[in-house]
Amino acid sequence: MDFKIAKKPALAMGLLLYLSTAQLTAVEVEPGKESGYFYKSKIKPFDSEFMGGGLLSDGMDIRRVSGHHDKPEAQIAVWMPLVEPEPIVKTQNNEITDATLIYRNTGPTKDKFPYVIKDKGTGKFYVYRNVKYHWAFEKPDEKKKVLAEGNKGGTSGGEVYSPFLNLKDANGQYFEDVVNGAATEADIWDKKMFVNRHTAPFDSGIAGAKMVSGSTMLQQVGMIMTYERAEVTGLSPSGAGYPAKEKDTADPAGEIPGTVNMAAAPADADFVKFGPEKTTKPVPEALKNSWNLSINIDGKDYKEFTDYNVVYVEDYSYPEVSQDFLDPKGTVYQGVVGKYVGYSDGKDMKVSYENENADLLPTSPAIESNFDYFFSPDELYHMANPFYDGSPSQQPVLFFYFLKSNGAYGPYVGVCNPSFEKDYYVDHHPYWKNQPKEKLDKFMADRYANCWEAKFLQPWEKGMVYYVLYQNGDGETRVNELNEAWKKSDISQLSVLNDLVDELSGKTTEEAAEAKQSIEALKTFISSSPEGTRQATRFAHIGFSAHSGRCGISKISLENIPSQHTEEKVMKTDPATGQQIEVKKGSWTVAGKRFILPRHFATNSIEWNDHCTDCPPGKKTKEMVNYYNDLKSMPPDCLMTQEVSNCCGNAAPAGSLVKVEDVAEFSKPLIGCEIEDQVNGTTHKIGVPPIESLDAGSQLAARDVKTGAIKNYGEEGVNEDFDMASKDWFIIKADGTREDLPKIPTDPEGPEKNKIPVEDQRMKFVIKPYDNIDSLTPFRGIVKTEVEIEALDANQNPTGNFEQIEYEQDGQIIANAKVVKDGTGKNKFELNEFDPTVQFYHIFRAAGWYQFKVKAYDRAKDGSAGQPREMKFNINVLPAGFNTRSLDER
């Protein structure tokens, strides 16, 4: 079909354009109603994101040309009228019905009248001229910031008329060309279409980031069609008129078959004018309560249009986040291992922002703030798998990452996939990826062998772990369910709970019995715990990134509730124009307790703050978004990022490092000591266990042997040396019962006398210290270990005489009064070659009392020896004949 492009619309042909001059407010439409109307409208926009497959534009939202989101003038829509002069009927799919038949004019008048239309009902023939579409677009409120020129309105169509509408030439390149200046509005591929720059946002925020239905702030768009029509008689068409069937596309390829020769054009007087009075209709019901757009044509204002529409115009402005938060290397936030941000100073995290879209409803669920943070994967725990039935498809042990509940938020949980971790260490870790396979395999195996027990979890916390990890399902979905259940106090939200319970009910192991109790505790906790708040999500999922080697808390969305979000409208001076504009000022507060800190990672970790590039200067949001995206692909530890959005992904990021100090009760090194009596085969395991290995609610305590005084250290750990020489250590369980910690028997009359060491007998000592930080590395967080054995007198007082200890060092056997293993000063990679374990054989040549002392140092931030912990206990070495006498006594 040849479509002759009409002359450029002559705007000066006596048709004054548009414009509403009144200050308008955008249409307030009930959610759902505006979308119901939109689909009925016969004026529709293409924006730059239309689908190029030939479908009609289906969106009622206007977005900016891709790649030009920072340019308000790039928010272009091409408006197309699906309305034709009477009696032509067009559908919303750009089809022409057979209410009329169209013939191609082959006569001498074809230039001005390329088509002749026959009314099928009456049999009359018509020609048209000056078919014009007058467009009006709602102007933004004067209080809004002027972004660029636009919404001017105008006229499309022209002197020469075609009933067809060219859609097949629609392509995205046009939009790009208009933005770049390579094309203008006048270059539109079909002159019936009108190009408008929607330079002001009409966006009150929509539900989540959903599409526009639900918005309450939409831009009004109206169109009035005017035209002139003349009846023509004496025509003899040839061939079939178009369409040949009930309806067919109004964008046919090639020429239409039917033709007619119109030798002479009708006289001017024969043309009947169809002005606004004839072509407009009342405001539709759906828009009646709020429609206030008008248009001026030929000096007269009209409030009714040929057709109406409302569109959502995407707001691309970013909230401006306060500068003092943009400090990824700063010292804004502090925390303590195992606690939360603000534990010491009570500071929550607050982000202030300014939003230039004053229409944004404060209650809009589109206004969001999300935060996430990253940390080392050494926060690794294990529990027996209660579902394990011996089948090869199951693992007997569950490995998971875990941040413990603090009574208000948490816990945060995620499964540990060894294969993901292996990808990181094999392919990306700067040290391990270069190590031999055997060494790497040992390192990986030791990670899981040395990871922390999870006995200290509350029963309901264990229940949560079982639920999240059940059958290796999608952990994030499980956590989302738990949050829904928490908010609604409704365990029916947990979709696999019944299956989990059914599976446990068939098992009789001790682990399964405990798991059943844990699940019951979880149910009770979800249903009726008075802890914390039900208005906010409590739990979060921990994921692991195989390329950065970091655990990350899945984005936590802050709830739009008064305790977390405040906002108000204020006036400020637009620096560009000097005008007063209305903006929204607000703030988001993240409760410090939401930022649960790991127990096993801090600023003295060898991975701390490994890779943090400088933040770009200034506050350009796009650069900040790119900066934080790059940073998060290889995040430094304890990077926290928070996004503040107004709607539809216009989120401004901010971030900070959280300095986690290793100053908790449990922060000093732990020491495990095994003493194997190589004669009687007894192995004594001496040491104070970590809190993680104690059942929930247990407390460590010690009784002074001489005075009988008892010191209860509570549930948090022991912040002093382990004096097992003058104190007896024990655990007080939650039910009040007491469990003594093992020690070497010393009473030759006691029940364990046969296990007491004897002189001249070989004993093997293995001392394994480890710290809460870096405990899953080869050096186990310890940079120095010192061991000595001092002879005591009969009253167990020090004599100053130390045993010579023979031990291996650098392939040689040396003897010294003190064994020292020293890794201070080694860098973080060299420390992977350092083993703080001390092992030696010793023979006590004289009976008597001895005091065994070991001192272990964790790593300070600068790599030197940090916090020390000393453990000492007394050994009573009996005379050589004791064993023989004991046997005789039996």
Place this chain on the structure above:
Amino acid sequence: MAGASLKEWPDMKILIKCLFVLLLFCSATFGQNLVIEKIEHPLLNGRRICAVASENGLNVWATHNELVLTTPDKRIEVFDHKNSPLIEAADISAAGICDGAIWVTQVNSSNGYGIFHYDNGIWNVYKDPDNEGILNNRILRIHVDQDKTVWFGHEVHGVTKMVESIPIKFINEKFMHLFDNRLHCIFMQLTHLWVGCNNGVVRFRSEISSNYYLNVDTWVYPEFPARAAYSICEYGSETIAVGTDTGLAVFDGKKWNMLKKKDGIKALPALHLIKDGKNIWIGSSNGLQRWQADSSSELLTTESGLPGNRVTSMALQEPGIVLVGTETGAAIVKATE
């Protein structure tokens, strides 16, 4: 960028020779006449297989940032960040083959890297906003439908399909439900595009050309009998099955019914589904099963010869033969009945 040729990779020649000579197939014949052939390739052995694809004997195995291609004539090609546009610091999220051209996508925790395309020795990269029509660059799934249309499932917002043209074009479809939920799988059933996510399923009736908002149906829990929809395949005539935590949810056009352990389904959660005649291959975190209704079948595990219990990816090579990626290696499983 051209792919590595065998001439430029002398080590690979030696490797292939070794493979021919030393290639160990650990075959295990199992009750259902299934034979498992473990792939003993150094790049795949013991490694997490992130994606697999197969077409006419061309097999693609993807570790987290490398591709291993095996051709019908037994050649092997390997692509990584050094000889292709693949990103070192990102995971391969999906792979697909259509008419001999290979499609790959990669993401990491914060970025998406668009679409990588390898055809006739040439690599191309397609990304938003450089290539109009691509919804965004975080793509998690690739699905080649029976009409040879390549679909890309984005983590959020919707899907993109490739339009065969010169140059290649893309068209996207946005789904409201996916603005707040994360995609798990996509599957085209004739003209119905099914999308499984962490919160139910979405069906897009692509044959209806009017506004997409009106031709999209969404089912969430409890009407859809699970939360997460991990995988989708055809079930019977005009019915589909969706893999969930506790079974296969079957949609008969009106409502959902759940097939569970009592129906013989052992491979749970059903993360991967492939229809193969009357059977459905089900890949789970706990093994592989070739399941058929009203028939008992065993769960294949490491004890059966699978390199790992956690199935990470699957592809049908031909009827009765499926490529299986696990967390610790790759295998080909053949039904010999």
